[in-house]
Amino acid sequence: MSIGRATVEHVATLARLALTADERERLRDQMSAILGHINVIAEADTSAVPATAHILPIDTVMRDDDPHPWPDSQALVERAPAHQDAYIRVRAVLDNEVDE
Amino acid sequence: MTDLWQLTISEASERLRSGALSAVELTRAHLDRIAEVEGSVKAFVTVTEQQALRDAERIDTRRREGEALSPLAGIPLAIKDVICTRDVTTTCSSKMLEQFVPPFDATVMVRLNAAGAVMLGKTNMDEFAMGSSTENSAFFPTRNPWDLTRVPGGSSGGSAAAVAAGEAMGGLGSDTGGSVRQPGALTNTVALKPTYGRVSRFGLIAFASSLDQIGPFARSARDAALLLQAIAGHDPLDSTSVDVAVPDYSAALTGEIAGLRVGVPAEYFVEGTEPGVRQAVEEAIATLKSLGAEVGECSLPHTRYGVAAYYIIAPAECSANLARYDGVKYGFAARGEAESLIDFVMRTRAEGFGAEVKRRIMLGTYALSSGYYDAYYLKAEKTRTLIKQDFDRAF
DSSP, rough: OOHHHHHHHHHHHHHHHHOOOOOOOHHHHHHHHHHHHHHGGSOOOOTTOOOOOSSOOOOSSOEEEEEEEOOOOOHHHSSSSEETTTTOOOOOSSOOOOOO | OOGGGGOOHHHHHHHHHTTTOOOOHHHHHHHHHHHHHHHHHHHEEEEEEHHHHHHHHHHHHHHTTHHHHOOTTTTEEEEEEOOBBTTTTOOOOSGGGTTOOOSSOOHHHHHHHHHTEEEEEEOOOSGGGGGSSSOOSSOOOOOOBBTTOOOOOOOSSHHHHHHHSSSSSSEEEEESSSHHHHHHHTTEEOOOOOOOOBBBOTBOOOTTTTOOOOEEEESSHHHHHHHHHHBOOOOOOOSOOOOOOOOOTTOOOOSTTTTOOOEEEEGGGGGOOOHHHHHHHHHHHHHHTTTOOOOEEOOOGGGGGHHHHHHHHHHHHHHHGGGGSSSSSSOOOOOSSSSSSHHHHHHHHHHHHHHHHHHHHHHHHHHTTTTIIIIIIIIHHHHHHHHHHHHHHHH
8 A cells, every 4th residue: 555755745735744855755654554554444344334423422512602701812812922912923824926 | 657659549538638647748748759750750741849739738728727628639640731731831742832831721620629639740641642652752751660661651651650650649641542541551550541521621632532531540449430530520611521420430439240241352362462461361350250240252343443443533533633733823833934824834833743743644634635535534434333333232
């Protein structure tokens, strides 16, 4: 069970992980080996069973819409690596490049 | 002459109640024990000495004033660093959260604090609870107190080692695929994974949400029962906690097991089991039989798919749960110039996570990605149903 280099790069991008070339190769080998072992589940006859996403028979747990204000928003803001006044600082999501 | 750190919770609790012992003395004895052995064991990421003594003092004052206190009041505990503790660094033994100070307590901490328990500190673990040896900690490995050349197991190795070494009277860990039970086995401590939904996950930093549970470590079943009693029960802040009455665990410890039907799965005896392990299990079976239990063989035919299903489901859920670590809201942030927001996030995660965490995120992302979802994730979830049905049939 071998994973292609392009797949590893694609998965790394989805996972938002910047990998070095060495890491990519190592992960390619390791993932291929692990998936080789995991493939045993292909033998399980799952034709007649539903999927179990969650072990408990609970569904759509509700509560009253009773708001309790968080007393110290600033404490949360101050935990951000970059913050200013009451705001968390983050790089621009969209690059507004203007073509000169 | 027994050192204070060799007492069980039950024994210490009785002495505290009678006034023969103060909480400050008991906490001090454990802090001294930590000072004595921690250099070899390295169970703790953070020791909260001042807070522990302050809390112990408060318990002594309340008891002096005649207040009736819980059996855990004044008992010093070790808490795995995956559980949020207000104003005390909670790192998951990862660079990603090395400086993270939660502004809130996990529900289990709220309950332990209400019971008057004293927290000695936060214990070492495999990074983000991924591993079975505590060697994946980004900081340092923890050693097995019974043999310092060996691992204590993982991912809750720090809590297990702390309890085994007498550095704490009890501890909390978290268990997703064995991370409380296995370190318990490797350190000869009582270790329990409660049934999923029994203990609130609010404030437990998530690894695999459909599998994670917080569980106790102790040096006796009676002690473990006291710890579980304090933390178990429905929590409106955790929609996956069950609203089912919590029994009196201590009352159930009668020692009477005559007529109890115990099944030993045939599939659990595999080729390659160490002879000593097999012997220990067979001796335990003989002991149960001699106490009147009916022990017989049963079959869980889908056991062979267990690890494979786990290694798809757990990484898949982990990849979703760890997506939040992006250097923006809290935790580690990559320094220096980044080309774009995505570049910044990718570098933050590359630098903040260790190798095992990255491996599991990659596996999980792959299993959930378009084109592979059916063959891996959906297949694993259906296999999970087959495994569950094996247990339903056996019981």
